[in-house]
Amino acid sequence: MTDDNQATASAEGKAQRRTLEDAPTPYPSAWTATGVPASPATIDPDLWPEVAQPPSGAKAAVAGKAAGLLFKGAVKRLPLRVDYPNGTVLGTGGPDAPVMTMVRPEAFEARIGDNGLIGLGESFMAGDWEASDLAGVLEVFAASVDTLIPTPLQKLRALYLPRTPRQERNAEQNTRSNISRHYDLSNELFSSFLDSTMSYSSALFPLTSGPLASVGWEALAEAQQAKIDRLLDKAGVGAGTRLLEIGTGWGELALRAAARGATVYSVTLSSEQQALAQERIAAAGYADKVTVALQDYRAVEGEYDAVVSVEMIEAVGYEYWPIYFQTIDRVLAPGGKVAIQAITMPHGRMLATRNAYTWVHKYIFPGGFLPSVRAIEGVTQQHTTLRVRERMGMGDHYAATLRLWEERFLSRSQEVAELGFDSVFQRMWLFYLCYSRAGFQSGYLDVQQVVLDRREAQL
Template sequence: MSTLVRSEADADPEYWPGIANVPSGPRNKVAAALAEKIFAAAVNRLQLRVVYDDGTVLGAPGGGPRPEMRIHRPADFFARLGDNGLIGLGEAYMAQDWTASDLTEVMQVFAAQAAHLVPVPLQKLRGLYLPKPPRKERNTKVNTRSNISRHYDLSNDLFKLFLDDTMSYSSALFDANGPQLLDARWDDLPEAQQRKVDRLLDQADVGEGTRVLEIGTGWGELAIRAARRGATVVSVTLSSEQKELAERRIADAGLSDRVTVELKDYRAVEGQFDAIVSVEMIEAVGYEYWGVYFQTIDRLLAPDGRVAIQAITMPHERMMVTRRSYTWIHKYIFPGGFIPSVRAIEDITDRYTSLRVRERLSMGDHYAQTLRLWEERFLAHTDDVSELGFDQVFQRMWQFYLCYSRAGFQSGYLDVQQLIFDRRP
């Protein structure tokens, strides 16, 4: 067992124990030394410049510009890395053990080589020394409400600070015929979010008289746009904060007679629907429950109905390797979640349901730019975030989350897909 010592970070030990306290003890000393060797060997193969405050520099030979990672407290940094692997990397950033010239660019270098950072023999032993997902975070009917609440019930006012007026918390779809994607601006985001929603509704054939089920309400934008087409919408969420604001927005749009928002687990829904739409909800379902998720959709879908799902995805091989891992994202951002591969979705629907993927659209580059705009907006409102009661450790955590995610899409480690299903033989 590791013992703990206080960190120099500005972290409340009661609220941020993993940041305020640094692992220590004989076992951690060995783990930290091994982590330092693995880190140095990996960095010396990467197009990354790592600078210690004492002047030590690591990085692959060669010139040219490259992102810079600066390590301020190496003992703490490697103690965390040795104790918790990549969880420790994120915690070390939250504790300011290291900083970066461009956090996204640094994380992109790591993401692009994620499968090769740790030697293969040690990868095979990961289950022996890395933490496992807590049983209390498995997405059972009992646990799921708590998992969702920990993220989505943080504060509607917090999300308003970095989301656009549509309150859409998922990848936008920018105009391929308009300005270049990399030049996307904040003013482009609301239209791009509506374009994403409209494409899903179009593909699901949502129109006058359509009975729509939305799994995962968000803050109501999709339900509003479906209702404006003449559809009747049932939208389910497990976030009380989202339900409250979504209902207010729906009422302000004059559509309360067409939309019902229910605080309900998707597994408890009854009825039959012509279209079922779900935007970036499957990631919160959990690896063990994907079969139940799609079987539920299959049960609720009318015979000639269609399903439109927007899902973050990862390569199948990486999904299989990491499916039982406990990560920084689980611990601090999305407890109980896991990102599927397209192959896993197709295999599960083929095996357990009558649903078949009819069409899909890859839009990972669009998510990278969506996240860039969110990060810029978040950083521009840090004083407002503080006024809401979120401290500096939280703000570093949130920036790490946005940059970590964007790096995944920019490197190609992550993608986001719009998948359309029907019951075509």
């Protein structure tokens, strides 16, 4: 990547950060009674161009009316309650059901009519609707995702909804920018809601900790280390192991591998993560054991006894999964093992949405896409000598992890505001955390630890 492109990527990654002096809107010093960031009084159209105003014009009005009818028809069958300003109440939910409160129903309908589920997220960011239990509302939608839109209309979705912008495809010239837009927002932002290990992936809680729905913050750091240790164990990482880590995060896995006596080469495309990971590694005394390189995984050379990658395949992109696994296959030494942790989705939904452009792409993870277990098995069988030997699903552990992140994020609202993130950003981030938790709670998403090796090829 050229210096100009790197500068552009850095600027894009930090475009959502504002200083308090420059902020056009007051930051939320208080939250609503339901714990949701207060609806923004005004929205900066330069910072949030498609949130500041709903779509307008004749076409938007027609699309909004149609979307409103579809939405009302769908929620009438769902176990939640949708309250409208005129007193209308829709849904089959009882007194304990999650409540979605419409504030500006016309704006909400215009947004979903124009942009589907992207509009659902943007309308929450704008304050067009509220929820007493945001994750609960989104869980109902996630559990019914296959039936929300009538089947005949689902077949037309590809003609109507937006496609992934070419500049967000994960070709080598785009990947740095895609990663930067999320991970280079601010190390301080991530530290505001992550635990002391700075692990940004599902923890693995001990079964003795009781119901996962009630596990507390004090258990998170140890559960994150347990997740890492299981991956290192499965990859056979110990004294003298040459370990490749694809996706550094903030360095916790590299630290724990180095403590075992391994030599670690870790690659990341986030300059913010690289800086903090190097700082943590040096402070722990492992600078001579760990190299953190600002490098695309495709450019890795050398030979490694083990390869570990935690929730990085999601950022690779559907069309690049063969290259991802071929790279691992190319650098893995004879007898080596691979352990990855991957968020997965059902195979049918994966195929149906592989060309879709979603709210998560637009605002959170440009270029990302979740694999299915079947896809991982198929890609490795067709394009590599690697074979899946073992896997363990732990989606309920991710739901618990996300709940703790959400609670922590909400409790640090003033700190996040002082970092320069406005109320629209805070509502966006809360929607992202709750949207993700809803996926795991509904069973629509899972997270797998997958172990691969070449035993079959060596017979």
